[in-house]
C-alpha cells in the first residue's frame with residue numbers, strides 16, 4: 121500500500137465567530153475538520169453564505185480562526201504573529217479570486233512577477249523567465265506586456281492563475297475563479313488549473329457554484345451552514 | 352525583501368494616478384516655490400540692509416561718559432529752576448583709552464578694535480565752507496572695522512599726515528578734487544585750523560554721509576579737536592553680529608565704560624528685521640501645513656482606492672511594513688519631486704525679480720540669488736514633510752484587513 125502524500129493543511133475543529141462581544145456575534149464555522157494533501161484537486165461547494173470564503177480565508181492565513189487547530193505543512197499557525205503568517209502565506213499559498221485582482225499599474229508579466237518582487241525587492245531575470253514560461257503555459261505569451269485593462273476577463277483570470285503559481289507554492293486557493301466568466305472561458309480556466317495540478321502536483325482548493333466543474337474534481341467538500349457534510 | 356519593492360510599487364501607483372499625482376506635485380511645487388522665493392528674498396533684502404547699515408558703522412562703540420547735568424540746588428529749596436537743560440557736549444577724550452582698548456581686545460567675540468577722534472568742524476575751500484564731521488582714524492585698523500578702502504572711488508585709500516579722505520558730495524559742494532587742498536577748522540574753545548590735501552574721495556552709499564564725513568589721520572585730528580593724545584571713541588568689530596549687544600553689555604559691566612552696540616543704535620531696524628523674520632517663519636509654517644494636508648489627503652484617497660490591490664499584495668506575502676513603506680515612499684517622492692520643481696520655480700521668480708525690479712539708474716534694485724544651502728534645506732524639509740504627511744495614510748494601508756479588502 122502506497123503511503124498517502126504528505127498533508128499540506130490539517131484543520132481540526134476550526135471555528136470562526138464574527139462580531140465577538142457585540143449583540144450580533146455569530147458563529148459562521150462550527151468545527152471544521154479538513155485535511156488536504158499534496159497534489160489533491162478539491163472543490164469546495166455549498167450554498168451562498170455557508171462560509172466557503174471564510175474557510176478559504178482562514179486556510180489562506182488572511183483571517184484568524186476563533187477556535188480549533190490548524191497546521192500548515194505540519195506546523196501550527198495559531199500562535200504566529202502577523203509577520204510570520206505573512207511570510208508563510210507568501211511561501212506556501214497562491215491565490216486566485218473571482219475578480220482576479222490584477223494590479224492595473226503593472227503589465228501582465230509584471231503581475232506574474234509580483235510575488236517575486238514582494239520577496240526579492242526587484243524584478244530579476246530568472247523571475248521574468250519563469251513568469252514568461254507561465255504566461256506561455258496559460259497561452260498569453262503575446263499579451264505579456266499588455267496592461268490588465270487591455271485583456272478580457274478570461275485572459276485576466278489566466279494571468280491570475282499564472283501569478284498564483286509564480287512562487288511554486290504547493291497549494292492554490294481559488295475563490296470562485298470562474299464565477300465571472302462565460303462557459304467557454306471558465307472551461308479553459310478550469311482546464312488550466314487541472315493541468316498544473318497534474319503536471320506539477322500542485323494542490324488546488326476551488327470554491328465553485330458550478331456543479332459541472334465540481335464533478336470534474338477528484339474530491340468535493342460540501343459546506344452547509346458552517347459544517348462539512350460528508351460525501 | 353529589498354527596499355526596491357516599496358520603490359517600484361510606489362512609483363507605479365503614482366504614475367497610475369496621473370492627474371491626482373500631477374496635481375499634488377504641482378501643489379507641493381507651488382508651496383515650496385513660494386516659501387523658497389520669500390525666504391531667499393527676505394534673506395537677501397535683510398542682508399543688503401544690514402550690509403548697508405553696518406558698512407559705515409562699527410558693531411560696538413565705546414564713548415566717553417556723557418556729562419550729565421545735575422540740578423545745582425538741593426531738594427527742599429524749591430525757589431529756583433527745577434528744569435535743567437542738557438549741556439552741549441564738548442569734545443572729550445575717553446580716560447585711559449589705551450588700557451581700555453587692551454581690555455576690549457581680550458573680550459570674547461571682539462575681533463578688532465581701533466581708536467577714533469571725532470568732532471564737528473568746518474571744511475573750507477576759498478569762499479565755500481561746509482560743516483562736517485571730522486573723523487581722525489588709523490586707516491589700517493579702521494578699515495578692519497568699517498570697510499573704507501573699498502569705498503574709495505577716486506584717488507588713493509591713504510591718510511598720511513596732512514592728507515584727508517572726503518566724500519563725493521562734499522567734493523562737489525566745495526569744488527575740490529584729488530590732490531587739491533581743503534582747510535579744516537574746528538570751532539569753540541579749541542579754535543584751530545589746518546590744511547589737508549585730498550588723497551581720495553569715497554562713496555559710502557549715503558548722500559548725507561558723503562557730504563559730512565571727513566577722514567584725517569588720528570594724530571592730526573587730536574590737536575584740532577583739543578584732545579592731544581586722546582580718543583573720543585573706540586570702535587570694535589565682533590565675530591557674531593547678533594551677539595553684539597551681549598558683548599557690549601559684558602564690556603560695560605567689566606570696564607564701567609559707556610558702550611553701545613549697533614543693535615542699540617539701530618533698534619528700529621532690528622525690530623523691523625525681526626518682524627520680517629517672524630512673518631517669514633509663519634508663512635513657511637502655514638505653507639508646510641497646507642502642503643502636508645494636501646499630500647495626506649491625496650494619499651488617504653489613494654489608500655481607499657487601492658484597498659483591493661493592497662489586499663492582494665498582502666495575500667502574496669507583502670508585510671504590513673512593506674505596505675507602510677509603499678505609501679511613505681509615495682509621500683517622499685511627491686515631496687522631493689515637488690520641491691525640486693518648486694526650487695526651480697523660485698529660482699525663476701528670483702531671476703525675474705532681479706532683472707526687472709530696477710532702480711531709476713537702471714541697475715537692479717537688489718541682487719538676490721538663491722543660496723544653494725537654502726535650496727537643499729527646502730528640498731530636504733519638503734521631502735521630510737511628504738514622508739510625515741504620508742504617515743497616517745501609510746498606517747491605514749498597513750492596518751487594512753486583507754480578507755476584508757479582497758471580499759469587497
Ligand SMILES: Nc1ncnc2c1ncn2[C@@H]1O[C@H](COP(=O)(O)OP(=O)(O)OP(=O)(O)O)[C@@H](O)[C@H]1O
Nearest residue numbers: 138139148166167168169170171172173174175755
Ligand atoms: N467580516 C464579517 N463580519 C460579519 N459577518 C461576516 C463577515 N464575513 C462574512 N460574514 C458572514 O459569514 C457568513 C459566511 O460568509 P461567506 O462569505 O464565507 O459565505 P460564502 O459561502 O462564501 O458565500 P458566497 O457563496 O455568497 O460567496 C455569511 O453569513 C456572512 O454574512
Ligand SMILES: [Mg+2]
Nearest residue numbers: 172173174295
Ligand atoms: Mg464567497
